[in-house]
Amino acid sequence: MGIWILNGNVWNDAAGQMEVQHIRVVEGTIAEVTANKPDNTAGYEVIDASGKLVSAGFIDMHVHLREPGYEHKETIASGTRSAAKGGFTTIACMPNTRPVIDTPETVGFVLDKAQTEGIVKVLPYACITKNELGRELTDFAALKEAGAIGFTDDGVGVQNAQMMKDAMKLAASLELPIIAHCEDDTLVVGAPVNEGTFATKHGLKGIPNESEAIHVGRDILLAEATGVHYHVCHVSTEQSVRLIRLAKQIGIKVTAEVCPHHLLLSEEDIPSMDANWKMNPPLRSRRDVEACIEGLEDGTIDMVVTDHAPHSPEEKAKGMQLAPFGILGFETAFPLLYSKFVLTGKWTLGFLLDRMTKVPADVFGLAQGRLAPGSAADITIVDIEEERAVDPDTFLSKSRNTPFIGWKLRGWPVTTLVDGKVVWTE
Structure with missing residues (x-):
């Protein structure tokens, strides 16, 4: 089964702004990035990224x-x-x-x-x-x-x-x-x-x-x-x-x-x-x-x-x-x-x-790094609106050593896909 990531905000370098795009993932690869929302998503898992930034994985x-x-x-x-x-x-x-x-x-x-x-x-x-x-x-x-x-x-x-x-x-x-x-x-x-x-x-x-x-x-x-x-x-x-x-x-x-x-x-x-x-x-x-x-x-x-x-x-x-x-x-x-x-x-x-x-x-000559058809579906979805404070108790690392405790920030990743598989999500 493939994935449709719908309604995401994707940065357009040429236009210098974000645009709403829909991304189709098939067998771990980005098959399509389109401004045209699909009429039928039957047979696909759907991720609604409305209001979120969708980027190539960091x-x-x-x-x-x-x-x-x-x-x-x-x-x-x-x-x-x-x-x-x-x-x-x-x-x-x-x-x-x-x-x-x-x-x-x-x-x-x-x-x-x-x-x-x-x-x-x-x-x-x-x-x-x-x-x-x-x-x-x-x-x-x-x-x-x-x-x-x-x-x-x-x-x-x-x-x-x-x-x-x-x-x-x-x-x-x-x-x-x-x-x-x-x-x-x-x-x-x-x-x-x-x-x-x-x-x-x-x-x-x-x-x-x-x-x-x-x-x-x-x-x-x-x-x-x-x-x-x-x-x-x-x-x-x-x-x-x-x-x-x-x-x-x-x-x-x-x-x-x-x-x-x-x-x-x-x-x-x-x-x-x-x-x-x-x-x-x-x-x-x-x-x-x-x-x-x-x-x-x-x-x-x-x-x-x-x-x-x-x-x-x-x-x-x-x-x-x-x-x-x-x-x-x-x-x-x-x-x-x-x-x-x-x-x-x-x-x-x-x-x-x-x-x-x-x-x-x-x-470093890697194939990754682009949100484009034919690229591996390594994708990061980010909530760029919600503000929250840095709290080491929520970290998934085994350690807690950060000087940024309590800093209030926006731009928190909420879903990460590697080769088209959701590996982490809020």
């Missing part, structure tokens, strides 16, 4: 599912349910699990778990170096064969420039990207927050902007030398934006991502030593926030990702100095950006949707 190219090894924080089952509730239909998971994803067997474990226990599409990255220790490259060819879509030592930067250059050469030969966590370890040891006003006020060591930008600059030069597709993780500083902009202007194959929290929050917003405000990269200055917004708007930064990073309440209770870095992202990403940028008139709805659907699909 794509998140930077997430942490924690399994294997950290199942008390999240599992592939709980993480994909959290993603579906946030409207995400495709997610790419980072390899800094325990064991790390550095062998064909661990790639296979993630894919098998995603197939049997997950409810959205899961694309695994594999490590650049064995055990993420920066000493020896993994077997890139075998990892690609097993299903890895790119290589990253996310969570730590690759400190050795020759190691990174060798990795880029190898990845380029396999036509896969290097995804870089940019951080010079010598500048960040023991620092829990940005080097700025909050650190000074509380007597904390700070993480300076140059710790990120030094690696961005180094890697851009290496990418130019090797021809690899180089993708910069979670950009957070004005200097990084400036370097990426220059690299794109001279034709180096570099792409980049930014998280909602680095577009919405600065160190000035941190209210206390509450570790729910501790993340890596840390919240930076207002100048950095504005640079990231401008970078996304002018195309220097390509896409929005969540860096969904669950941790248990017990871990986050250790305080700003000792707690692990990271906040949740799936279930608040779209409402945050819709409320703070689209409803305020700073962005069009189409601009936001593109950076959560079509652009990440194009950057």
